[in-house]
Amino acid sequence: MDYIQKVIEIAKNNDSSQPEFIQAVEEVLLSLKPALDRHPEYEENKILERLIEPERQIIFRVPWLDDNGQIQVNRGFRVQFNSAIGPYKGGLRFHPSVNLGIIKFLGFEQILKNSLTGLSIGGGKGGSNFDPKGKSEKEIMKFCQSFITELYRHLGQSVDVPAGDIGVGAREIGYLFGQYKRIKNEFEAGVLTGKGLKYGGSLARKEATGFGLIYFVREMLKANNDSFENKTVIISGSGNVAIYACMKAQEYGANVVAMSDSKGYIFDPDGIKIDTVQQIKEVERKRISEYVKYHPEAEYVDNQRKLWDLKCDIALPCAAQNDIHLENAEKLVENGCFVIGEGANMPCTNEAMSYFLEKNILLAPAKAANAGGVATSALEMAQNSMRLSWTFEEVNKKLDEIMVNIFKEVSEAAEEYGVPGNYVAGANIAGFIKVAEAMMSLGIV
Structure with missing residues (x-):
């Protein structure tokens, strides 16, 4: 063995x-x-x-x-x-x-x-x-x-x-x-992150995971001579990550047509009105089904699993672990999806992930693609240590740079270790080498 x-x-x-x-x-x-x-x-x-x-x-x-x-x-x-x-x-x-x-x-x-x-x-x-x-x-x-x-x-x-x-x-x-x-x-402001702005929180922290996901996928598309422009996108989830991923993808010219919660999903072929989703989920704290009351031209389907049957170019699972199973992966590929961006932690089963890699789908793994949230938490800690507050633009710029660097590190590790284009292996290897070298230096502890 x-x-x-x-x-x-x-x-x-x-x-x-x-x-x-x-x-x-x-x-x-x-x-x-x-x-x-x-x-x-x-x-x-x-x-x-x-x-x-x-x-x-x-x-x-x-x-x-x-x-x-x-x-x-x-x-x-x-x-x-x-x-x-x-x-x-x-x-x-x-x-x-x-x-x-x-x-x-x-x-x-x-x-x-x-x-x-x-x-x-x-x-x-x-x-x-x-x-x-x-x-x-x-x-x-x-x-x-x-x-x-x-x-x-x-x-x-x-x-x-x-x-x-x-x-x-x-x-x-x-x-x-x-x-x-x-x-x-x-x-001790630096002991918890995600704090309110009035007592040591950071601007752009709320947006960071969703924005960071899109920045990483943008770099992955760019490396493969493509972009978000005119792409059809579906997103699972309607929490923080999903909302701000939708917002940033729309800024880059994508048409986000579906979002979900644990009960079902909404389909709006003209594009999700993200301000409505924010009102429902962040202010009213209600189900995504409320969306059709504001936009009767949209459709609500009372089955979250059916979201992955929709045709799309890009799928962004931003809900929870094991959201996409093998049968969902097969349906996505069959319907023309060629990019998966993991906004949640481990949203694809291992079988689904293997299938995507086998079919040469561009797969942005969660370890890299959703690292924007924790990166910005670390930036919040830095601001707390210095007793400073950076502007939204400053934090967002640092976040963008971090995600660009993560993609570069992941891509280079994949090349160096003989798995070019496999960003899953690249992310695991790049992250592991740094930790392994530190563990070696610290002795048997």
Whole structure:
């Protein structure tokens, strides 16, 4: 059994109840063969065994009182995965689906994603099975305060810096930071990112993941003598990433015709009116189906999976993991889609990803393509450290430069290690080499 397969078997034996984590490990490790062939010292120093084992896993109880005075209990998680190149950095996800395996897959992906940004941030992730949907403002505040009351002792701007993710936006970050500040009795602005602009947040942070996705895909298209101009685009999701990916794609001349939520999707052949989606999702916090009330010429389909049956040139999965299965991939290719840009974390199953690569589809992998969010979080940390606030234009320019550099690094790694045009392998190899070299330098820790 070769080294990579041996380590995959170790992961399967140790974490057989965590399918998402195993999926992430297999996807990454199988693409690293060219790098490991060139660097036998990584096997000698058990780099892969150390890479797949988190430095620390924290699981804790989160009790809180609902509006009826009833005690509710949720489970909280923080996986501090790898700090070889900097403090742990990664979001918090509040969603009923959250379990240790989900958090570990996200944290594992975060190691390489953060490495690709070129910034000094390690990989971590956290969250809870708490569902903010249907909860009052007071209930959300009470939960956040209880959550951070336990987690605060493991955080610090030079230790671990959480941010938002699914179910955790500016509102939740505000409640988390307020309680952290109260407990610590200090204004440690750099301990959480995604903060409000009035207390240390960064302009362009909200837009960063969606904009960054489009900047990366733009570079990938440019490298293949193409552009967004007059392309038909479909997007899964209607949260932060999807909204701002839609907005930026439209700026570049694309016609975005569909967006979705977990219940269904909207189809507007004349182009999605993104201001309407923002009103529904960000202000009213309602279902995407409300869109047709504003635009009766559009169509709502009560089946989110059918989104991938639509004809398009470019598909941007920006919802959640394993959004595109093999049958969806086959339908997309059959209908003429030639570009996939992963805005969510691991939105394609390994089978779907392999199929896209086999068919020479241009595939922008999440580790690289959605790194704009965490990159801008690191820029927020930099502003906090300097007690400065940069303009939207300054932050957006830095974000654009970071995404251009990520694409260059990914593309060059693919060329150097014999898989030209395979941006998935290029991203994994480029991110891994930097972390592996740092781990080697730090000794057996």
